[in-house]
Amino acid sequence: MPEPALGDYLALSAVLFAIGVAGVFVRRNLITILLSIEIMLNAVNLTFVAFGRALASADGQIVVFFVMTVAAAEAAVGLAIVISLFRHRESLNPDSFTSLKW
Amino acid sequence: MTPFYLFAAIAVGASLLVIAQRNPVYSVLLLIASFGALSGLYVLLDAPFVAVIQIIVYAGAIMVLFLFVVMLLNAPHEETHYDEQVHPLMRPGPMRFGALLALGLVVELMWALKRGAESGRFAGGAVSSVSAIGRLLFTEYAFAFEVTSILIVVAMVGAVLLARREGAR
Amino acid sequence: MTPLFIAQIGLTLFVFVMLLSSAAGMVYVERKVAAFLQQRLGPYLVGPKGLLQPLADVIKLMFKEELRPRAADAFLFALAPVISATCAFAAFAVVPFGGDTTLLGLIPEGLRLQVADVNVAILVVFAIASMSVYGIVLAGWSSNSKYSLLGGLRSSAQMISYELSYGLALASVLLVGNSLSLTDIVNRQAGAWLGFIPRWFVFVQPIGFLIYMTAGIAETNRAPFDFPEAEQELVAGYHTEYSSMSFAMFFLAEYVNMVTVSAVATDLFLGGWQGPFLSESFGWVWFLLKVAAILFFYVWMRWTLPRYRYDQLMRFGWKILLPLAVINLLVTAAGVLYFGA
Numbered sequence: 001m002p003e004p005a006l007g008d009y010l011a012l013s014a015v016l017f018a019i020g021v022a023g024v025f026v027r028r029n030l031i032t033i034l035l036s037i038e039i040m041l042n043a044v045n046l047t048f049v050a051f052g053r054a055l056a057s058a059d060g061q062i063v064v065f066f067v068m069t070v071a072a073a074e075a076a077v078g079l080a081i082v083i084s085l086f087r088h089r090e091s092l093n094p095d096s097f098t099s100l101k102w
Numbered sequence: 103m104t105p106f107y108l109f110a111a112i113a114v115g116a117s118l119l120v121i122a123q124r125n126p127v128y129s130v131l132l133l134i135a136s137f138g139a140l141s142g143l144y145v146l147l148d149a150p151f152v153a154v155i156q157i158i159v160y161a162g163a164i165m166v167l168f169l170f171v172v173m174l175l176n177a178p179h180e181e182t183h184y185d186e187q188v189h190p191l192m193r194p195g196p197m198r199f200g201a202l203l204a205l206g207l208v209v210e211l212m213w214a215l216k217r218g219a220e221s222g223r224f225a226g227g228a229v230s231s232v233s234a235i236g237r238l239l240f241t242e243y244a245f246a247f248e249v250t251s252i253l254i255v256v257a258m259v260g261a262v263l264l265a266r267r268e269g270a271r
Numbered sequence: 272m273t274p275l276f277i278a279q280i281g282l283t284l285f286v287f288v289m290l291l292s293s294a295a296g297m298v299y300v301e302r303k304v305a306a307f308l309q310q311r312l313g314p315y316l317v318g319p320k321g322l323l324q325p326l327a328d329v330i331k332l333m334f335k336e337e338l339r340p341r342a343a344d345a346f347l348f349a350l351a352p353v354i355s356a357t358c359a360f361a362a363f364a365v366v367p368f369g370g371d372t373t374l375l376g377l378i379p380e381g382l383r384l385q386v387a388d389v390n391v392a393i394l395v396v397f398a399i400a401s402m403s404v405y406g407i408v409l410a411g412w413s414s415n416s417k418y419s420l421l422g423g424l425r426s427s428a429q430m431i432s433y434e435l436s437y438g439l440a441l442a443s444v445l446l447v448g449n450s451l452s453l454t455d456i457v458n459r460q461a462g463a464w465l466g467f468i469p470r471w472f473v474f475v476q477p478i479g480f481l482i483y484m485t486a487g488i489a490e491t492n493r494a495p496f497d498f499p500e501a502e503q504e505l506v507a508g509y510h511t512e513y514s515s516m517s518f519a520m521f522f523l524a525e526y527v528n529m530v531t532v533s534a535v536a537t538d539l540f541l542g543g544w545q546g547p548f549l550s551e552s553f554g555w556v557w558f559l560l561k562v563a564a565i566l567f568f569y570v571w572m573r574w575t576l577p578r579y580r581y582d583q584l585m586r587f588g589w590k591i592l593l594p595l596a597v598i599n600l601l602v603t604a605a606g607v608l609y610f611g612a
Contacts, residue, residue: 004106007215009147012110014211016117018204023121025200031126031172035133038164039117042140045156053147058234061152062243065235068159069250073257075164079171080264086175087267127347127412134405154394162401166408166431170424173412232391232451 009050016043030082030092034075041071106146112139126172130165137161151232290363294526295325297566304570335515340415343512347413352513352520355406359527362399365392366534367454369544369555392453393441396535400437400490404430406524407492414512425581426492432588433489433496439596440483443603444539447475453535457543473540478599480540484565485592487532489584491525494573498581533565534558541565 016039023036045064052060082092089096116136123129137160144153239247299314299322306313314321339348389395404427411423448456456472463469473480489496513521537543541561544554579587 004104004146008106008110009143010215011212012113012143014215015114015208018208018211019114019117019121021207022201022204025203026197027121029126031168032121032123032129035120035129035168038133038160039120039136042137042160045152046140046143049144049147049149049152053149058238061149061235062238064149064152065155065239066243066246066250068155069254072159072164073253075167076257076261077264079167080261083171083175083265092175127344131347131409150389150391151394154391154398157398158394158401162398162404163431166401166404166427169405169408170427173408173420173424 006050006054010047013043013047013050016040016046028093028095030085030094031079033094034078034082037078038071038075041067105142109139109142109146112136113143127169130168130172133168134161134165137165151235286363287360290360290527290530291523293530294523295329297526297529297570298325298328298522300566301570301573304567305574308571308574329519332515332519337515337517338512340512342415344413344415347409348512349517351406351410351413352517352524353406354409355403355524356520356527358399358403358406359524359531362396362403362531363527363534365389365395365453366531366538367457367543368534368558390450390452393445393451393456393539396531397434397438397441401431401434403524403528406521410513410521416512419512425498429496429498429581429584429588430490430492432585433486433592436482436588436592436596437486437490439593439600440479440486441539443476443479443596443600444472444483446600446603446607447472448539453538453543457538457545460542461545469542469545471540471542476540476599476603478595479603480536482592482596482599483536483540484568486596487536488569488572489588491528491532493525493529493569495576495578496584497573498578498584529566529569530562533562533569536565537561 020036020038020040020043023039024033027033027036045067048060048063048067050060052058052063085097086092113136116132116139120129120132120136123132137156141153141156141161144150144156302324303313303321314324317323317327339345407430408423408427411419411421411426414420414423444456445451448459450456450459460470460472468474488494537558542557544558546554546557546560
């Protein structure tokens with residue numbers, strides 16, 4: 001099998017991103033939605049590292065460093081929100097939080 | 103079989119299972135497996151630092167946070183009445199739309215890649231050592247680095263505040 | 272199939288077998304040292320001076336019935352000890368335990384006594400240590416019993432709290448050693464000042480060494496930080512519901528983790544395999560002696576100090592050890608800037 005080229009890594013990243021998008025749309029569980037967001041962020045990380053390697057630049061890895069930090073912060077705050085939501089309704093289904101709907 | 107295909111298969115397979123699993127604990131564990139495969143891919147891309155940081159930060163810290171939350175909330179399984187019988191693509195409403203949208207996204211991205219023709223082979227030679235990354239972080243990206251540290255503090259304070267019980271001191 | 276390749280495979284198997292037997296040996300050492308500290312004899316019936324006692328323990332554990340609570344999640348219940356044991360062994364893969372050796376001339380070029388020579392070795396050790404939290408959390412949760420769950424959560428909270436100080440202590444050594452590769456750091460500790468004080472980093476970073484050892488003891492859930500698995504407190508914490516070989520795997524994981532922490536401490540602070548009177552090829556003898564000394568210290572601590580209560584433990588980790596580690600890092604950084612490494 002040939003050595004993987006940049007296109008292979010980008011294709012893989014596209015597939016992972018699409019899986020994350022599907023997860024956010026299809027699943028009705030707040031935690032799984034957050035996990036799908038993490039999948040999407042990882043797909044983007046893979047793209048950055050692949051391009052960094054292809055363009056022989058360390059900038060790709062630097063951006064990945066920052067993306068990971070932001071993802072950590074976002075996961076922490078997101079999970080805190082999920083916990084307080086759960087305390088109100090005892091449910092993790094986003095369809096049960098509809099009291100602001102007109 | 104080159105390691106790329108092995109890691110790619112694990113990453114895609116585990117991610118698919120993450121969104122297909124009903125039990126959130128299994129989802130978290132499968133995502134950890136996916137992160138491990140991605141870490142292997144980073145090693146193949148001559149980025150050992152990012153690979154290890156992925157394990158330390160993502161698989162070792164963020165996922166532990168997810169696991170704690172899932173366990174402490176004793177997260178119930180999903181309760182939509184569609185769960186047992188109907189495949190996601192067949193369910194009406196936003197779910198079907200979402201699944202079709204994701205499929206459309208994959209098709210479109212693949213098409214764009216094919217049109218981009220020469221997404222060539224990788225240039226020879228490894229890119230960066232840890233010291234090069236460190237030097238870049240503290241010179242060119244120093245501002246972003248400092249702002250990120252403020253972001254982390256803000257996130258910490260926010261998370262503690264949001265998860266506090268009502269009326270607790 | 273060059274001789275070097277065969278030697279490397281042999282080395283991997285050798286390291287694996289050695290870790291297994293070191294765990295068995297530690298069982299014996301722990302009981303004997305505990306006994307002598309408590310002014311009694313310890314095991315002396317099985318084999319000469321009780322040396323076959325670990326073998327008897329292993330045989331007993333193998334014949335015990337393997338139980339599983341009915342409400343336990345079967346897959347996770349079986350997976351948890353596997354994760355613990357795997358991470359324990361995997362962490363030792365990047366630890367070098369000897370200089371280049373040619374095995375008395377059997378192979379043409381030097382074979383480094385290290386399973387995998389990675390140039391980010393310190394980070395790999397840290398990464399695998401943070402993965403071993405999962406074994407404990409999953410064990411606690413999947414047993415579906417309140418003692419296990421509490422013990423598991425407390426133990427994993429303790430481990431992730433002390434990981435911060437562990438990492439900062441590693442960062443201080445990194446500043447002094449100027450490399451992430453364990454082999455490079457050991458090689459920098461060659462030679463001696465004034466002819467007889469070896470250039471070990473423990474003399475340059477004494478507080479870093481203490482922080483590292485303390486965090487290491489807390490990471491491996493050993494006394495005085497073993498509240499989550501103490502018998503008097505939580506039945507047996509996260510491994511309450513485990514019996515026979517699964518229980519043995521947790522214990523194996525604990526002892527191998529101890530050996531790994533001691534080995535990394537030896538490499539980082541005590542000069543690894545450097546030592547007088549022996550040529551570089553026999554450096555592993557010095558390595559063994561140093562690791563044995565640290566392991567003895569571990570066992571001695573367990574049977575001398577009383578156990579920390581859980582809130583005292585967490586307070587110590589966050590309010591005392593972590594600021595100390597940060598200050599150590601700052602002082603080290605200032606020192607490196609001023610003295611120019």
